[in-house]
Amino acid sequence: MAQQKKMVEEITSMEEDFAKWYTDIVKKAELIEYTSVKGCMVIRPYGYAIWENIQRILDGMFKDTGHENVSMPMFIPESLLQKEKDHVQGFAPEVAWVTHGGSEKLEERLCVRPTSETLFCEHYANIVHSYRDLPKLYNQWVSVVRWEKTTRPFLRSREFLWQEGHTIHATAEEAVEETERMLNVYADFCEKCLAIPVVKGKKTESDKFAGAVSTYAIEALMHDGKALQAGTSHYFGDGFAKAFGIQYQSRENKLEYPHQTSWGMTTRLIGAIIMTHGDNNGLVLPPAVAPIQAVIIPVAQHKAGVLEKAGELEARLKASKIRVKLDGSDNSPGWKYSEYEMKGVPVRIEIGPRDIENNQCVLVTRHNREKTVVSLDELERAVGEKLKEVHDALYNSALENRERRTYACTSLDEITKTLEEKGDGFVKAMWCGDEECEDKVKEITGVGSRCIPFEQEQLSDTCICCGKKAKYMVYWGKAY
Amino acid sequence: MAQQKKMVEEITSMEEDFAKWYTDIVKKAELIEYTSVKGCMVIRPYGYAIWENIQRILDGMFKDTGHENVSMPMFIPESLLQKEKDHVQGFAPEVAWVTHGGSEKLEERLCVRPTSETLFCEHYANIVHSYRDLPKLYNQWVSVVRWEKTTRPFLRSREFLWQEGHTIHATAEEAVEETERMLNVYADFCEKCLAIPVVKGKKTESDKFAGAVSTYAIEALMHDGKALQAGTSHYFGDGFAKAFGIQYQSRENKLEYPHQTSWGMTTRLIGAIIMTHGDNNGLVLPPAVAPIQAVIIPVAQHKAGVLEKAGELEARLKASKIRVKLDGSDNSPGWKYSEYEMKGVPVRIEIGPRDIENNQCVLVTRHNREKTVVSLDELERAVGEKLKEVHDALYNSALENRERRTYACTSLDEITKTLEEKGDGFVKAMWCGDEECEDKVKEITGVGSRCIPFEQEQLSDTCICCGKKAKYMVYWGKAY
Numbered sequence: 001m002a003q004q005k006k007m008v009e010e011i012t013s014m015e016e017d018f019a020k021w022y023t024d025i026v027k028k029a030e031l032i033e034y035t036s037v038k039g040c041m042v043i044r045p046y047g048y049a050i051w052e053n054i055q056r057i058l059d060g061m062f063k064d065t066g067h068e069n070v071s072m073p074m075f076i077p078e079s080l081l082q083k084e085k086d087h088v089q090g091f092a093p094e095v096a097w098v099t100h101g102g103s104e105k106l107e108e109r110l111c112v113r114p115t116s117e118t119l120f121c122e123h124y125a126n127i128v129h130s131y132r133d134l135p136k137l138y139n140q141w142v143s144v145v146r147w148e149k150t151t152r153p154f155l156r157s158r159e160f161l162w163q164e165g166h167t168i169h170a171t172a173e174e175a176v177e178e179t180e181r182m183l184n185v186y187a188d189f190c191e192k193c194l195a196i197p198v199v200k201g202k203k204t205e206s207d208k209f210a211g212a213v214s215t216y217a218i219e220a221l222m223h224d225g226k227a228l229q230a231g232t233s234h235y236f237g238d239g240f241a242k243a244f245g246i247q248y249q250s251r252e253n254k255l256e257y258p259h260q261t262s263w264g265m266t267t268r269l270i271g272a273i274i275m276t277h278g279d280n281n282g283l284v285l286p287p288a289v290a291p292i293q294a295v296i297i298p299v300a301q302h303k304a305g306v307l308e309k310a311g312e313l314e315a316r317l318k319a320s321k322i323r324v325k326l327d328g329s330d331n332s333p334g335w336k337y338s339e340y341e342m343k344g345v346p347v348r349i350e351i352g353p354r355d356i357e358n359n360q361c362v363l364v365t366r367h368n369r370e371k372t373v374v375s376l377d378e379l380e381r382a383v384g385e386k387l388k389e390v391h392d393a394l395y396n397s398a399l400e401n402r403e404r405r406t407y408a409c410t411s412l413d414e415i416t417k418t419l420e421e422k423g424d425g426f427v428k429a430m431w432c433g434d435e436e437c438e439d440k441v442k443e444i445t446g447v448g449s450r451c452i453p454f455e456q457e458q459l460s461d462t463c464i465c466c467g468k469k470a471k472y473m474v475y476w477g478k479a480y
Numbered sequence: 481m482a483q484q485k486k487m488v489e490e491i492t493s494m495e496e497d498f499a500k501w502y503t504d505i506v507k508k509a510e511l512i513e514y515t516s517v518k519g520c521m522v523i524r525p526y527g528y529a530i531w532e533n534i535q536r537i538l539d540g541m542f543k544d545t546g547h548e549n550v551s552m553p554m555f556i557p558e559s560l561l562q563k564e565k566d567h568v569q570g571f572a573p574e575v576a577w578v579t580h581g582g583s584e585k586l587e588e589r590l591c592v593r594p595t596s597e598t599l600f601c602e603h604y605a606n607i608v609h610s611y612r613d614l615p616k617l618y619n620q621w622v623s624v625v626r627w628e629k630t631t632r633p634f635l636r637s638r639e640f641l642w643q644e645g646h647t648i649h650a651t652a653e654e655a656v657e658e659t660e661r662m663l664n665v666y667a668d669f670c671e672k673c674l675a676i677p678v679v680k681g682k683k684t685e686s687d688k689f690a691g692a693v694s695t696y697a698i699e700a701l702m703h704d705g706k707a708l709q710a711g712t713s714h715y716f717g718d719g720f721a722k723a724f725g726i727q728y729q730s731r732e733n734k735l736e737y738p739h740q741t742s743w744g745m746t747t748r749l750i751g752a753i754i755m756t757h758g759d760n761n762g763l764v765l766p767p768a769v770a771p772i773q774a775v776i777i778p779v780a781q782h783k784a785g786v787l788e789k790a791g792e793l794e795a796r797l798k799a800s801k802i803r804v805k806l807d808g809s810d811n812s813p814g815w816k817y818s819e820y821e822m823k824g825v826p827v828r829i830e831i832g833p834r835d836i837e838n839n840q841c842v843l844v845t846r847h848n849r850e851k852t853v854v855s856l857d858e859l860e861r862a863v864g865e866k867l868k869e870v871h872d873a874l875y876n877s878a879l880e881n882r883e884r885r886t887y888a889c890t891s892l893d894e895i896t897k898t899l900e901e902k903g904d905g906f907v908k909a910m911w912c913g914d915e916e917c918e919d920k921v922k923e924i925t926g927v928g929s930r931c932i933p934f935e936q937e938q939l940s941d942t943c944i945c946c947g948k949k950a951k952y953m954v955y956w957g958k959a960y
Contacts, residue, residue, distance in 0.1 A: 033606055033607065035599065036557055036560060036602060037556075037557060037590065040555055041553070042550060042552055043551040045548035045549065048548075068529070069528050069529070069532065070523060070524055071523040071531075071641060072515075074520075074623060074639055075576075076517075092582075094581075094582050095582065096555075096578045096581050096590075097579060097580040098576045098578050098579075098592065099578075099579045099580065101627035102573045102575065112554075119515065123515070127513060138525070142623075143554060143622075147582045158581075161551060
């Protein structure tokens with residue numbers, strides 16, 4: 001009974017304390033558990049199953065676009081990290097250093113990879129010699145370490161899981177194309193699988209990846225009006241190639257420097273799912289990545305035939321490739337309802353003696369608790385359609401939230417007032433391209449540049465800060 | 481042309497230099513590339529694709545036996561590693577220590593996990609309270625680090641990829657059962673997917689895992705007569721539970737210590753594949769884990785219709801779930817034959833203008849270069865059957881090698897002479913169970929105990945070393 005009580009206990013409401021609401025869900029939906037190493041967490045089976053679904057789908061998308069998986073070492077010698085000047089400046093302050101192997105002091109310190117550009121470059125230098133060796137389209141699924149001061153589960157942790165794509169191409173054009181292709185893959189994945197609408201754009205100079213010529217990103221807006229960077233894609237030009245001495249013989253027999261990219265998505269996507277779709281009853285999962293897409297709850301399961309029938313439905317749904325679970329445990333139906341609501345299972349299927357008599361069951365969708373009575377003859381089709389409906393509803397509701405919270409402003413004052421009145425959100429405003437103005441906007445209004453969206457609008461002709469000619473419309477916001 | 485030359489260059493023959501033959505294959509089949517960090521390697525796409533197949537199949541077997549994947553931190557605080565006395569003694573001398581995060585010295589050193597028992601124990605202590613919480617059947621796919629002095633690709637590296645299963649049970653019986661179950665899963669996997677016959681048995685006291693009550697292992701015999709431990713499964717009793725204060729309330733409302741297991745398999749399986757099936761033309765892959773199961777080589781591909789027909793065959797085989805590749809590059813057929821032999825592709829499909837005229841193609845099996853002409857009408861069935869045949873042939877040939885090289889001996893002298901005459905292999909000999917005798921056998925004959933096989937034979941009544949009453953028949957051998 002102690003255990004039952006724990007589960008039905010309510011979580012903090014998001015209106016009361018958004019940060020607490022978030023960590024309550026993370027713990028009570030059994031996604032993670034803390035450990036004695038600050039910023040490093042246990043991802044529990046239910047949380048990890050979400051990540052496995054993300055991995056499976058993304059990995060398929062990477063392979064469909066011609067990428068191959070590899071595995072690089074987790075250690076980078078200090079001298080290797082230092083080869084590209086901007087890169088080391090960006091990462092050295094936040095890496096974990098290995099100084100001893102067993103009882104012996106190492107001749108050279110090794111850092112635990114914060115990202116693997118330098119390792120890939122060392123490898124390319126060994127294997128890329130001719131235009132025939134290009135392109136190389138690589139990816140790896142690993143964890144990386146960045147020694148963050150403040151940490152939050154999924155959103156900012158010292159160790160996190162991710163995939164990092166690394167590619168090398170004969171020409172700048174091909175590399176730029178790849179950078180954009182993978183940003184589009186990311187955006188598609190977020191919208192079609194996670195039901196999270198994103199803004200695609202370019203990061204400003206001050207905000208790009210250490211060592212990149214340009215960084216592209218997809219930005220999503222959370223329930224609380226804060227922005228979350230969901231994925232990034234970097235174009236490196238030939239800067240790394242020059243720093244690492246990677247050259248290839250061209251078709252014309254000349255020595256040339258190749259051009260590189262990298263791109264990554266991380267377990268923070270799970271944080272994005274929570275803060276985009278979750279509610280005060282717990283997690284709400286988009287069907288494409290839900291470990292359990294439909295849970296069957298027998299009602300009056302002690303009565304003859306109920307559990308058998310429920311088992312039959314489970315077998316039928318499994319056969320039609322729906323991730324289904326029958327909960328035949330001795331907890332009460334009400335307790336089970338709460339548990340699977342907390343865990344965000346998209347569809348609940350209730351079946352009791354009267355339903356069986358009427359050859360029907362009840363489908364209840366998690367996000368709106370809407371009930372639909374369906375004939376058992378139509379079960380597979382009905383559940384399949386429900387899952388599609390849920391995806392669309394989640395996406396539309398997230399899009400609506402973002403649109404309601406996106407404010408076009410033409411003065412710093414208007415930004416401040418709008419945010420005060422309407423709460424946090426995306427601010428669209430014009431910018432001259434000057435870093436000084438970018439800093440000043442943040443200082444005065446509290447919102448930083450999120451990205452220069454590909455879809456530009458001409459809100460006015462002048463920079464919101466200095467009044468000079470505007471170059472771009474920028475999305476500004478507070479960020480996770 | 482330079483590139484072509486590189487590929488058809490011959491490798492060292494295994495009779496000339498087995499170690500060199502091994503590393504030649506590892507490099508020339510493009511499985512790995514060395515890095516500037518000793519003992520850490522790049523697993524290249526072709527090598528990683530083998531690992532992905534191993535992962536996919538094993539992961540399915542784990543899930544079928546009720547296990548769930550999780551993700552634990554890669555760091556273990558020194559104080560946590562020290563909680564179980566035997567465990568820390570076994571691992572502390574060979575761990576990599578992180579001492580700094582960014583520019584700051586850490587208050588407590590963290591080691592990079594050499595294995596994760598201590599992390600799982602910390603987690604169990606947080607989540608296991610009642611008999612209702614048991615068992616927990618967990619697994620994770622990660623890399624671990626052990627600071628080895630001498631390293632060899634796949635066989636012994638400082639960082640290696642593996643899976644580590646960790647389970648916790650209410651009773652000792654359940655835990656022992658689990659230990660055995662997973663050893664059987666490993667043995668099945670080796671025999672049915674890798675075509676590697678294994679001996680199942682128990683490790684002697686001196687050879688068991690640090691902190692275990694008992695360690696079970698599967699042992700395989702390589703081409704050169706050396707043994708390779710392919711997987712281990714450990715029963716911990718309640719030792720870890722006591723060291724970490726893990727207790728649960730039983731059904732009878734008493735506080736009890738639970739019982740634990742762990743079990744692991746690593747990328748060294750790829751080394752086992754090379755040394756069990758490889759030959760002087762390169763790698764030979766068992767079909768179940770081969771990244772490419774069949775390669776189509778068009779002959780006279782410039783002639784009208786050849787590439788089109790080859791493409792048709794590729795599409796048909798893909799549709800019937802065979803991992804197939806069509807090589808339509810401008811290299812010569814002979815060059816392609818060598819390349820895919822080096823890469824160990826089980827079946828080669830040759831198709832040229834005359835074949836097309838006769839509605840046929842030629843299947844060539846990698847391991848014996850046997851040619852079979854098959855009608856194109858029968859393509860899918862023929863290739864599918866060929867792959868099964870190849871698996872069986874590889875398994876039988878490995879089994880034959882092992883049997884030929886397994887020697888029953890009844891005196892130390894006989895061991896020495898047999899090994900001198902017939903070369904390395906498994907020695908079966910009786911043992912009293914005394915560690916002193918175990919050491920002495922190794923000292924005098926050069927072979928150490930590999931395992932006490934489950935299938936015991938009574939070769940004689942007395943210990944081969946001291947002449948006292950024998951307790952077990954032991955497999956002895958030189959080991960990787």
